[in-house]
Amino acid sequence: MTPEVNQVSWAPSRYDAAVEAGHRERGVVLEGYSPFKNTDLADPVLREVADAHGVTPAQVVLRWHVEHGVVVIPKSATPERIRANLAIAGFALSADEVARVDALARG
Numbered sequence: 001m002t003p004e005v006n007q008v009s010w011a012p013s014r015y016d017a018a019v020e021a022g023h024r025e026r027g028v029v030l031e032g033y034s035p036f037k038n039t040d041l042a043d044p045v046l047r048e049v050a051d052a053h054g055v056t057p058a059q060v061v062l063r064w065h066v067e068h069g070v071v072v073i074p075k076s077a078t079p080e081r082i083r084a085n086l087a088i089a090g091f092a093l094s095a096d097e098v099a100r101v102d103a104l105a106r107g
């Protein structure tokens, strides 16, 4: 039986187009955990994209998941961060911005 959802560690540094496509082909929702633990939030690409939208690099990381159709589950014990992590519906990344974040997986 095919699962509905598969939870895997996912972040720009772990982006793998083949893994993403494999989930889509099988009709399995990719749910990414630990979006920040494997991310350098001071990365210049994330900073630049964030500045272009007036958001934080963390919000860019979360929005990048959404643009890929990946369900993202960030965790925070900080109320301000929890609110910010939810507030990612008011902007969208361009295809070029998504590709630049994808490329962080290649260093």
Ligand SMILES: NC(=O)c1ccc[n+]([C@@H]2O[C@H](COP(=O)([O-])OP(=O)(O)OC[C@H]3O[C@@H](n4cnc5c(N)ncnc54)[C@H](OP(=O)(O)O)[C@@H]3O)[C@@H](O)[C@H]2O)c1
Pocket (backbone or CB within 6 Å): 007, 008, 032, 033, 034, 035, 036, 037, 038, 041, 058, 059, 073, 074, 075, 076, 077, 078, 081, 082, 084, 085
């Ligand atoms: N299925 C599995 O095997 C598996 C494995 C690991 C985790 N998970 C689940 O995935 C969820 C998230 O994983 P995780 O806690 O490992 O990783 P995460 O969400 O990537 O990282 C959590 C860390 O990021 C910080 N953070 C959160 N929002 C931030 C923001 N806006 N700006 C800067 N830092 C921010 C948090 O700090 P503060 O708390 O200090 O704000 C905390 O130190 C959890 O609910 C966990 O249950 C599942």
